[in-house]
Amino acid sequence: MIVVTGGAGFIGSNLVHGLNARGRDDIVVVDDLTDGRKFLNIRDAGIADYLDQDEFLDWLAESGDHRVDAVFHLGACSDTTEWDGRYMMENNFEYSKQALNLCLLYNVPFIYASSAAVYGGDTDFTEQIGRERPLNVYGYSKALFDQYVAKLMPEAESQIAGLRYFNVYGPREQHKGGMASVAYHHRQQLRDTGRVKLFEGCDGYGDGEQRRDFVHVDDAVAVNLWLLDNPSVSGVFNCGTGRSEPFNHVAQGVTEYFGEGEVEYIPFPAHLEGRYQSYTQADISKLREAGYRGEFRDVRAGVKDYMAWLDDG
Known part of the structure; x- marks a missing residue:
């Protein structure tokens, strides 16, 4: 079977549905449903079992050697405004280390979520382990785990692959509240x-001209499924389009879809000064060199696809 931690969350639930589309429903979803609204993301998904995140490590220790084909580890605290460092490190670093080491013990492929937050204010978006410059403790927790992985990878006998997600948007993110996409x-x-x-x-950017690499969640899921199909591929890879587009393009995608609407520019929040990435652009050459050939839609097209999905829902 396949395990998806964070499987009721944003990227995780879309991955579960992506696996279902391949005919797989032998999926164990691991999550924390303290926020019960997340169940909406998987209520129509085919799964074999559900485990609370507090039960998962013990379950994996008992089951990993003969029942698990792969672990997609997407569960984490992803709130970039969370400053409880102890909580963040327990959830994102220590828990991930334990899950990884169990997978290595049983030779179970381990595909996990990193983040472009590791780059912080840097403008070099290549996967140089140890050169990360995060601006918040969330980014630090992800950078530290990438560094931990890099030390273990040369001796690993099974796949370890991390994806540094850039600005992911799309279906099944409504539970994220303020952290949902623009x-x-x-x-x-x-x-x-x-x-x-x-x-x-x-x-130095004009109104709405701050630029990000916006990637549709379906395109991010496609990269995960490709890694599942290619267990010989290990490494830490950027997961973005390779294009940097202004936030104005997001607004245009929405207003063009609905055929109406104006843009209102609001003052930049003081609490984000020095903690905000005004520019990101994934360097996806390493992913391409590893063999991935999938296409990534531009943000205006992707946003229109997303609006249509919300209308159909």
């Missing part, structure tokens, strides 16, 4: 006020 919030803002909101200029 596209999701723009839809809500347009419905409520007829306007969408973006930050005024900062860091």
